[in-house]
Amino acid sequence: MKTTKTTIVLAALFGLVGGMTTNALAAQQDPSVQADINAFQNYFKNKFQHLSLNDFSKGPYAMSEDKRLQFDAIMEFPPFEDLVDKGEELWKTPFRNGKTYSSCFSGSDKTLRTAYPKWNSAKGKVETLEQAIVNCRVKNGEKKIGTGKGKLAWMSAYLTGIATGEVINVIVPKGNAKALAAYEQGKKEFYAKRGQLNLSCANCHVDNPGQRIRGNTLSPALGQITHFPVWRGKWAKKKGDGFGTIQRRYGGCNKQVRAKPRKRQKAAYNNLEYFHTAMSNGMEISGTEYRE
Amino acid sequence: MKKLLLTIFVTLFALSTQADLVAVEHEHNWNSPTGNSNSNSGGSYKSAVKAAKAEQKKAKKLGFEWRDIGKFLKTANKKYKAGDVKGAMKLVAKAKTQAILGQRQARDQANAGPTRF
Numbered sequence: 001m002k003t004t005k006t007t008i009v010l011a012a013l014f015g016l017v018g019g020m021t022t023n024a025l026a027a028q029q030d031p032s033v034q035a036d037i038n039a040f041q042n043y044f045k046n047k048f049q050h051l052s053l054n055d056f057s058k059g060p061y062a063m064s065e066d067k068r069l070q071f072d073a074i075m076e077f078p079p080f081e082d083l084v085d086k087g088e089e090l091w092k093t094p095f096r097n098g099k100t101y102s103s104c105f106s107g108s109d110k111t112l113r114t115a116y117p118k119w120n121s122a123k124g125k126v127e128t129l130e131q132a133i134v135n136c137r138v139k140n141g142e143k144k145i146g147t148g149k150g151k152l153a154w155m156s157a158y159l160t161g162i163a164t165g166e167v168i169n170v171i172v173p174k175g176n177a178k179a180l181a182a183y184e185q186g187k188k189e190f191y192a193k194r195g196q197l198n199l200s201c202a203n204c205h206v207d208n209p210g211q212r213i214r215g216n217t218l219s220p221a222l223g224q225i226t227h228f229p230v231w232r233g234k235w236a237k238k239k240g241d242g243f244g245t246i247q248r249r250y251g252g253c254n255k256q257v258r259a260k261p262r263k264r265q266k267a268a269y270n271n272l273e274y275f276h277t278a279m280s281n282g283m284e285i286s287g288t289e290y291r292e
Numbered sequence: 293m294k295k296l297l298l299t300i301f302v303t304l305f306a307l308s309t310q311a312d313l314v315a316v317e318h319e320h321n322w323n324s325p326t327g328n329s330n331s332n333s334g335g336s337y338k339s340a341v342k343a344a345k346a347e348q349k350k351a352k353k354l355g356f357e358w359r360d361i362g363k364f365l366k367t368a369n370k371k372y373k374a375g376d377v378k379g380a381m382k383l384v385a386k387a388k389t390q391a392i393l394g395q396r397q398a399r400d401q402a403n404a405g406p407t408r409f
Contacts, residue, residue: 039409192404193397196358196390200401206408260357268355 030180033172033278036187040279043206044222057226057286059219063210067217074290080231083243084161084288087154095140101155104136113163113285117170117274119179126182126270130156130245134265147264148248149240153229157243157288160229164287168226170278182267186275189268190221195259201272204253216292225277227289234292246273337372340384341365347391354398358390 044056048063055062061071091109094100102109116129127135130147133155138144145152172183193200201221204213209220228246236242244252247269251261262268344365351357368383 039406043409188401188404191406192401194356194401196360196393198397200404202406202408206406255359258359260352260359260361262355 028171030172030174054284056223060217083154084157087158091155099140110162113159114166114168126274131265149244153243153245157229160288163285166285168280168283182271186271189272195257197257199257225280226286230291232291344384344388347388351391351394356394356398358394361387361390
Protein backbone atom coordinates (compact mmCIF):
# COMPACT_ATOMS: atom_id res chain seq x y z
CA MET A 1 0.00 0.00 0.00
CA LYS A 2 2.80 2.35 1.01
CA THR A 3 4.61 1.54 -2.23
CA THR A 4 1.49 2.35 -4.26
CA LYS A 5 1.07 5.69 -2.47
CA THR A 6 4.72 6.56 -3.04
CA THR A 7 4.37 5.66 -6.72
CA ILE A 8 1.28 7.88 -7.06
CA VAL A 9 3.01 10.81 -5.33
CA LEU A 10 6.11 10.41 -7.50
CA ALA A 11 4.02 10.11 -10.66
CA ALA A 12 2.10 13.28 -9.74
CA LEU A 13 5.37 15.08 -9.00
CA PHE A 14 6.89 14.00 -12.34
CA GLY A 15 3.68 14.92 -14.10
CA LEU A 16 3.79 18.38 -12.50
CA VAL A 17 7.45 18.87 -13.43
CA GLY A 18 6.78 17.53 -16.95
CA GLY A 19 3.82 19.85 -17.31
CA MET A 20 5.85 22.79 -16.09
CA THR A 21 8.60 21.96 -18.60
CA THR A 22 6.09 21.76 -21.45
CA ASN A 23 4.52 25.04 -20.35
CA ALA A 24 7.93 26.65 -20.05
CA LEU A 25 8.80 25.54 -23.60
CA ALA A 26 5.41 26.64 -24.89
CA ALA A 27 5.93 30.01 -23.24
CA GLN A 28 9.18 30.44 -25.15
CA GLN A 29 7.45 30.19 -28.51
CA ASP A 30 6.86 33.53 -30.21
CA PRO A 31 3.09 34.21 -30.08
CA SER A 32 2.86 35.08 -33.78
CA VAL A 33 4.52 31.76 -34.63
CA GLN A 34 2.13 29.88 -32.35
CA ALA A 35 -0.79 31.63 -34.09
CA ASP A 36 0.62 30.52 -37.47
CA ILE A 37 0.96 26.93 -36.23
CA ASN A 38 -2.64 26.90 -34.96
CA ALA A 39 -4.03 28.34 -38.21
CA PHE A 40 -1.92 25.96 -40.33
CA GLN A 41 -2.89 22.84 -38.41
CA ASN A 42 -6.58 23.82 -38.14
CA TYR A 43 -6.74 24.31 -41.91
CA PHE A 44 -5.60 20.73 -42.52
CA LYS A 45 -7.75 19.30 -39.72
CA ASN A 46 -10.82 20.95 -41.26
CA LYS A 47 -9.89 19.89 -44.79
CA PHE A 48 -9.34 16.25 -43.81
CA GLN A 49 -11.63 15.76 -40.86
CA HIS A 50 -11.28 11.97 -40.89
CA LEU A 51 -7.53 12.19 -40.15
CA SER A 52 -5.91 12.59 -36.74
CA LEU A 53 -2.94 14.95 -36.39
CA ASN A 54 -0.39 12.12 -36.55
CA ASP A 55 -2.10 10.56 -39.60
CA PHE A 56 -0.76 13.47 -41.65
CA SER A 57 2.75 12.10 -41.25
CA LYS A 58 1.84 9.37 -43.74
CA GLY A 59 1.53 12.01 -46.46
CA PRO A 60 -0.02 10.71 -49.71
CA TYR A 61 -0.57 7.31 -48.07
CA ALA A 62 -3.04 8.90 -45.66
CA MET A 63 -5.09 10.12 -48.62
CA SER A 64 -5.78 6.80 -50.34
CA GLU A 65 -6.50 3.36 -48.90
CA ASP A 66 -4.88 1.57 -51.85
CA LYS A 67 -1.72 3.58 -51.54
CA ARG A 68 -1.64 2.97 -47.80
CA LEU A 69 -1.78 -0.79 -48.39
CA GLN A 70 1.18 -0.55 -50.77
CA PHE A 71 3.08 1.55 -48.24
CA ASP A 72 2.37 -0.88 -45.40
CA ALA A 73 3.53 -3.80 -47.56
CA ILE A 74 6.84 -2.08 -48.32
CA MET A 75 7.35 -1.04 -44.71
CA GLU A 76 6.99 -4.67 -43.56
CA PHE A 77 10.49 -5.26 -44.90
CA PRO A 78 11.93 -1.76 -45.41
CA PRO A 79 14.47 -1.72 -48.24
CA PHE A 80 16.65 0.74 -46.33
CA GLU A 81 17.25 -1.02 -43.00
CA ASP A 82 20.87 -1.90 -43.73
CA LEU A 83 21.65 1.74 -44.47
CA VAL A 84 20.09 2.88 -41.21
CA ASP A 85 22.26 0.24 -39.45
CA LYS A 86 25.29 1.70 -41.22
CA GLY A 87 24.18 5.14 -39.99
CA GLU A 88 24.06 3.86 -36.42
CA GLU A 89 27.52 2.37 -36.79
CA LEU A 90 28.89 5.63 -38.16
CA TRP A 91 27.22 7.63 -35.39
CA LYS A 92 28.71 5.44 -32.69
CA THR A 93 32.20 5.13 -34.20
CA PRO A 94 34.58 7.46 -32.34
CA PHE A 95 36.54 10.10 -34.26
CA ARG A 96 40.32 9.82 -34.44
CA ASN A 97 40.52 11.94 -31.28
CA GLY A 98 38.39 9.39 -29.41
CA LYS A 99 35.28 11.57 -29.11
CA THR A 100 31.91 10.63 -30.61
CA TYR A 101 29.16 12.57 -32.36
CA SER A 102 27.09 12.44 -29.16
CA SER A 103 29.75 14.50 -27.37
CA CYS A 104 28.79 17.50 -29.53
CA PHE A 105 25.18 17.49 -28.39
CA SER A 106 23.52 17.96 -25.03
CA GLY A 107 20.75 15.62 -23.97
CA SER A 108 19.82 12.22 -25.28
CA ASP A 109 20.41 11.12 -28.88
CA LYS A 110 16.77 10.04 -28.87
CA THR A 111 15.42 13.58 -28.74
CA LEU A 112 17.95 15.27 -31.04
CA ARG A 113 15.70 15.08 -34.08
CA THR A 114 12.81 16.87 -32.36
CA ALA A 115 14.91 19.86 -31.27
CA TYR A 116 16.18 20.74 -34.74
CA PRO A 117 16.25 22.97 -36.67
CA LYS A 118 16.92 25.43 -33.89
CA TRP A 119 17.97 29.01 -33.45
CA ASN A 120 21.69 29.30 -32.70
CA SER A 121 22.02 32.55 -30.74
CA ALA A 122 25.81 32.55 -30.84
CA LYS A 123 25.92 32.32 -34.63
CA GLY A 124 22.75 34.35 -35.13
CA LYS A 125 21.26 31.84 -37.55
CA VAL A 126 19.17 28.71 -37.87
CA GLU A 127 21.07 25.44 -37.48
CA THR A 128 19.75 22.16 -38.86
CA LEU A 129 20.58 18.75 -37.44
CA GLU A 130 22.53 17.84 -40.57
CA GLN A 131 24.61 21.02 -40.32
CA ALA A 132 25.22 20.39 -36.61
CA ILE A 133 26.53 16.89 -37.45
CA VAL A 134 28.91 18.30 -40.08
CA ASN A 135 30.06 21.00 -37.64
CA CYS A 136 30.69 18.28 -35.08
CA ARG A 137 32.93 16.42 -37.53
CA VAL A 138 34.91 19.55 -38.35
CA LYS A 139 35.25 20.46 -34.66
CA ASN A 140 36.76 17.05 -34.05
CA GLY A 141 39.25 17.25 -36.89
CA GLU A 142 37.29 15.20 -39.44
CA LYS A 143 36.49 16.15 -43.03
CA LYS A 144 33.18 17.71 -44.09
CA ILE A 145 30.71 15.39 -45.79
CA GLY A 146 27.84 16.07 -48.19
CA THR A 147 24.53 17.05 -46.65
CA GLY A 148 22.04 15.74 -49.19
CA LYS A 149 22.57 11.99 -49.21
CA GLY A 150 25.07 9.27 -48.34
CA LYS A 151 26.68 8.89 -44.92
CA LEU A 152 25.09 11.98 -43.41
CA ALA A 153 21.61 10.93 -44.56
CA TRP A 154 22.17 7.46 -43.04
CA MET A 155 23.20 8.93 -39.67
CA SER A 156 20.33 11.38 -39.79
CA ALA A 157 17.97 8.51 -40.65
CA TYR A 158 19.26 6.59 -37.63
CA LEU A 159 18.49 9.61 -35.42
CA THR A 160 15.00 9.87 -36.95
CA GLY A 161 14.47 6.16 -36.31
CA ILE A 162 15.36 6.32 -32.63
CA ALA A 163 13.21 9.44 -32.22
CA THR A 164 10.05 7.59 -33.33
CA GLY A 165 7.17 8.70 -31.12
CA GLU A 166 9.00 11.79 -29.83
CA VAL A 167 7.13 15.05 -30.31
CA ILE A 168 8.43 17.84 -32.58
CA ASN A 169 9.00 21.04 -30.67
CA VAL A 170 10.74 23.70 -32.73
CA ILE A 171 10.98 27.01 -30.94
CA VAL A 172 11.23 30.50 -32.37
CA PRO A 173 12.27 32.27 -29.17
CA LYS A 174 9.86 34.94 -28.03
CA GLY A 175 11.34 38.44 -28.24
CA ASN A 176 14.20 37.38 -30.50
CA ALA A 177 13.84 39.62 -33.56
CA LYS A 178 16.57 37.85 -35.55
CA ALA A 179 15.06 34.41 -35.00
CA LEU A 180 11.63 35.72 -35.96
CA ALA A 181 13.07 37.33 -39.10
CA ALA A 182 14.62 33.97 -40.09
CA TYR A 183 11.28 32.26 -39.50
CA GLU A 184 9.48 34.90 -41.57
CA GLN A 185 12.00 34.43 -44.41
CA GLY A 186 11.33 30.70 -44.30
CA LYS A 187 7.60 31.36 -44.36
CA LYS A 188 7.99 33.62 -47.41
CA GLU A 189 10.10 30.96 -49.14
CA PHE A 190 7.26 28.50 -48.55
CA TYR A 191 4.51 30.73 -49.91
CA ALA A 192 6.35 32.51 -52.76
CA LYS A 193 5.78 31.23 -56.28
CA ARG A 194 8.99 30.33 -58.06
CA GLY A 195 10.26 29.03 -61.36
CA GLN A 196 8.85 28.97 -64.85
CA LEU A 197 5.76 27.07 -63.64
CA ASN A 198 5.06 29.89 -61.17
CA LEU A 199 4.24 27.54 -58.28
CA SER A 200 4.97 27.81 -54.57
CA CYS A 201 5.44 24.99 -52.06
CA ALA A 202 2.00 25.96 -50.71
CA ASN A 203 0.29 25.72 -54.12
CA CYS A 204 0.89 21.97 -54.12
CA HIS A 205 1.08 21.04 -50.44
CA VAL A 206 -1.47 23.43 -48.88
CA ASP A 207 -3.90 24.17 -51.70
CA ASN A 208 -3.99 20.72 -53.33
CA PRO A 209 -2.94 17.85 -51.04
CA GLY A 210 -4.62 14.61 -51.99
CA GLN A 211 -4.96 15.71 -55.63
CA ARG A 212 -3.16 13.82 -58.38
CA ILE A 213 -0.23 15.38 -60.16
CA ARG A 214 0.42 13.07 -63.10
CA GLY A 215 1.06 9.67 -61.52
CA ASN A 216 1.58 10.92 -57.97
CA THR A 217 -0.60 12.10 -55.11
CA LEU A 218 0.36 15.40 -53.49
CA SER A 219 1.15 15.17 -49.79
CA PRO A 220 -0.02 17.69 -47.19
CA ALA A 221 2.65 20.08 -45.91
CA LEU A 222 1.59 19.20 -42.37
CA GLY A 223 3.67 16.27 -41.17
CA GLN A 224 6.05 16.15 -44.14
CA ILE A 225 8.97 16.70 -41.82
CA THR A 226 8.17 13.78 -39.48
CA HIS A 227 9.87 11.06 -41.52
CA PHE A 228 12.96 12.61 -43.08
CA PRO A 229 15.46 11.58 -44.30
CA VAL A 230 13.32 9.38 -46.52
CA TRP A 231 14.22 6.49 -48.76
CA ARG A 232 12.70 7.15 -52.18
CA GLY A 233 12.26 4.63 -54.94
CA LYS A 234 12.97 7.41 -57.42
CA TRP A 235 16.29 8.25 -55.77
CA ALA A 236 17.27 4.60 -55.55
CA LYS A 237 16.78 4.23 -59.31
CA LYS A 238 18.96 7.23 -60.01
CA LYS A 239 22.47 7.68 -58.65
CA GLY A 240 22.74 7.23 -54.91
CA ASP A 241 21.30 4.72 -52.52
CA GLY A 242 17.78 6.12 -52.21
CA PHE A 243 18.26 8.18 -49.06
CA GLY A 244 17.92 11.93 -49.03
CA THR A 245 17.54 14.72 -46.49
CA ILE A 246 14.68 17.20 -46.45
CA GLN A 247 16.89 19.80 -48.14
CA ARG A 248 17.62 17.39 -50.98
CA ARG A 249 13.85 17.14 -51.41
CA TYR A 250 13.47 20.94 -51.38
CA GLY A 251 15.96 21.07 -54.24
CA GLY A 252 13.97 18.45 -56.15
CA CYS A 253 10.72 20.39 -55.67
CA ASN A 254 12.37 23.59 -56.90
CA LYS A 255 13.65 21.81 -59.99
CA GLN A 256 10.18 20.42 -60.68
CA VAL A 257 8.71 23.93 -60.87
CA ARG A 258 11.71 24.89 -63.05
CA ALA A 259 13.35 27.12 -60.47
CA LYS A 260 17.04 26.96 -59.76
CA PRO A 261 17.49 25.08 -56.45
CA ARG A 262 19.15 26.88 -53.54
CA LYS A 263 22.35 25.70 -51.94
CA ARG A 264 21.84 23.19 -49.16
CA GLN A 265 22.52 24.26 -45.57
CA LYS A 266 22.45 27.94 -46.48
CA ALA A 267 20.05 30.53 -45.07
CA ALA A 268 17.20 30.13 -47.60
CA TYR A 269 16.66 26.39 -47.11
CA ASN A 270 17.58 26.44 -43.41
CA ASN A 271 14.96 29.11 -42.75
CA LEU A 272 12.44 27.19 -44.86
CA GLU A 273 13.15 24.06 -42.81
CA TYR A 274 12.73 26.12 -39.62
CA PHE A 275 9.26 27.30 -40.70
CA HIS A 276 8.26 23.97 -42.25
CA THR A 277 9.19 21.97 -39.14
CA ALA A 278 7.58 24.43 -36.72
CA MET A 279 4.27 23.98 -38.58
CA SER A 280 4.34 20.31 -37.52
CA ASN A 281 4.99 21.07 -33.85
CA GLY A 282 3.13 18.68 -31.60
CA MET A 283 3.31 15.82 -34.12
CA GLU A 284 5.21 12.64 -33.42
CA ILE A 285 8.30 11.63 -35.40
CA SER A 286 7.17 8.63 -37.41
CA GLY A 287 10.63 7.24 -38.15
CA THR A 288 12.40 6.86 -41.46
CA GLU A 289 9.96 5.86 -44.15
CA TYR A 290 9.59 4.86 -47.75
CA ARG A 291 8.33 7.29 -50.36
CA GLU A 292 7.80 6.84 -54.10
CA MET B 293 49.50 55.25 -127.32
CA LYS B 294 48.93 57.86 -124.63
CA LYS B 295 45.21 57.00 -124.64
CA LEU B 296 45.96 53.26 -124.38
CA LEU B 297 48.34 53.76 -121.40
CA LEU B 298 45.78 55.96 -119.65
CA THR B 299 43.03 53.34 -120.17
CA ILE B 300 45.28 50.55 -118.79
CA PHE B 301 46.22 52.69 -115.75
CA VAL B 302 42.59 53.59 -114.98
CA THR B 303 41.51 49.94 -115.38
CA LEU B 304 44.27 48.67 -113.06
CA PHE B 305 43.46 51.34 -110.45
CA ALA B 306 39.79 50.44 -110.55
CA LEU B 307 40.54 46.71 -110.19
CA SER B 308 42.93 47.21 -107.27
CA THR B 309 40.38 49.36 -105.43
CA GLN B 310 37.73 46.71 -105.97
CA ALA B 311 40.13 44.05 -104.70
CA ASP B 312 40.73 46.07 -101.52
CA LEU B 313 37.01 46.36 -100.90
CA VAL B 314 36.56 42.61 -101.43
CA ALA B 315 39.47 41.95 -99.04
CA VAL B 316 37.86 44.13 -96.33
CA GLU B 317 34.58 42.33 -96.75
CA HIS B 318 36.18 38.90 -96.44
CA GLU B 319 38.71 39.77 -93.80
CA HIS B 320 39.17 36.83 -91.44
CA ASN B 321 37.41 37.38 -88.15
CA TRP B 322 39.69 36.01 -85.46
CA ASN B 323 36.95 36.46 -82.86
CA SER B 324 34.57 34.21 -84.74
CA PRO B 325 35.04 30.49 -84.18
CA THR B 326 34.24 29.72 -87.80
CA GLY B 327 36.44 32.51 -89.04
CA ASN B 328 34.14 33.46 -91.88
CA SER B 329 31.20 35.17 -90.22
CA ASN B 330 31.33 38.89 -90.26
CA SER B 331 32.52 40.81 -87.23
CA ASN B 332 29.10 42.35 -86.54
CA SER B 333 27.33 39.03 -85.74
CA GLY B 334 30.18 37.95 -83.45
CA GLY B 335 30.02 41.24 -81.62
CA SER B 336 26.26 41.22 -81.30
CA TYR B 337 26.30 37.62 -80.03
CA LYS B 338 28.81 38.48 -77.36
CA SER B 339 26.96 41.58 -76.29
CA ALA B 340 23.69 39.60 -76.22
CA VAL B 341 25.29 36.97 -73.96
CA LYS B 342 26.68 39.71 -71.74
CA ALA B 343 23.24 41.31 -71.42
CA ALA B 344 21.57 37.95 -70.71
CA LYS B 345 24.16 37.10 -68.05
CA ALA B 346 23.65 40.49 -66.42
CA GLU B 347 19.91 39.82 -66.16
CA GLN B 348 20.58 36.28 -64.91
CA LYS B 349 22.80 37.73 -62.18
CA LYS B 350 20.04 40.12 -61.11
CA ALA B 351 17.50 37.26 -60.94
CA LYS B 352 19.94 35.13 -58.96
CA LYS B 353 20.56 37.94 -56.49
CA LEU B 354 16.83 38.16 -55.89
CA GLY B 355 16.69 34.37 -55.41
CA PHE B 356 14.36 33.88 -58.34
CA GLU B 357 16.59 32.45 -61.04
CA TRP B 358 14.82 29.94 -63.25
CA ARG B 359 16.20 26.47 -63.73
CA ASP B 360 17.08 26.43 -67.42
CA ILE B 361 18.77 29.80 -67.96
CA GLY B 362 22.27 28.40 -67.49
CA LYS B 363 21.46 25.46 -69.74
CA PHE B 364 20.22 27.78 -72.51
CA LEU B 365 23.41 29.85 -72.39
CA LYS B 366 25.58 26.74 -72.43
CA THR B 367 23.73 25.28 -75.43
CA ALA B 368 23.84 28.66 -77.17
CA ASN B 369 27.61 28.69 -76.82
CA LYS B 370 27.86 25.24 -78.39
CA LYS B 371 25.63 26.29 -81.28
CA TYR B 372 27.64 29.47 -81.81
CA LYS B 373 30.88 27.52 -81.92
CA ALA B 374 29.32 25.20 -84.48
CA GLY B 375 28.44 28.21 -86.63
CA ASP B 376 24.72 28.31 -85.87
CA VAL B 377 24.66 31.97 -84.86
CA LYS B 378 20.92 32.32 -85.43
CA GLY B 379 20.09 29.35 -83.20
CA ALA B 380 22.51 30.60 -80.57
CA MET B 381 21.00 34.09 -80.58
CA LYS B 382 17.52 32.61 -80.18
CA LEU B 383 18.58 30.72 -77.05
CA VAL B 384 20.36 33.74 -75.58
CA ALA B 385 17.21 35.81 -76.09
CA LYS B 386 15.20 33.07 -74.34
CA ALA B 387 17.63 33.06 -71.41
CA LYS B 388 17.40 36.84 -71.10
CA THR B 389 13.60 36.80 -71.21
CA GLN B 390 13.46 34.14 -68.48
CA ALA B 391 15.90 36.11 -66.34
CA ILE B 392 13.75 39.24 -66.65
CA LEU B 393 10.59 37.24 -65.87
CA GLY B 394 12.32 35.83 -62.77
CA GLN B 395 12.99 39.36 -61.56
CA ARG B 396 9.36 40.30 -62.18
CA GLN B 397 8.30 37.20 -60.24
CA ALA B 398 10.49 38.31 -57.34
CA ARG B 399 8.71 41.69 -57.29
CA ASP B 400 5.27 40.04 -57.52
CA GLN B 401 6.07 37.64 -54.67
CA ALA B 402 7.58 40.23 -52.34
CA ASN B 403 4.63 39.94 -49.95
CA ALA B 404 3.83 36.25 -50.44
CA GLY B 405 1.96 34.63 -47.58
CA PRO B 406 -0.88 32.26 -46.77
CA THR B 407 -4.05 32.73 -48.78
CA ARG B 408 -6.19 29.94 -47.36
CA PHE B 409 -6.24 30.97 -43.70
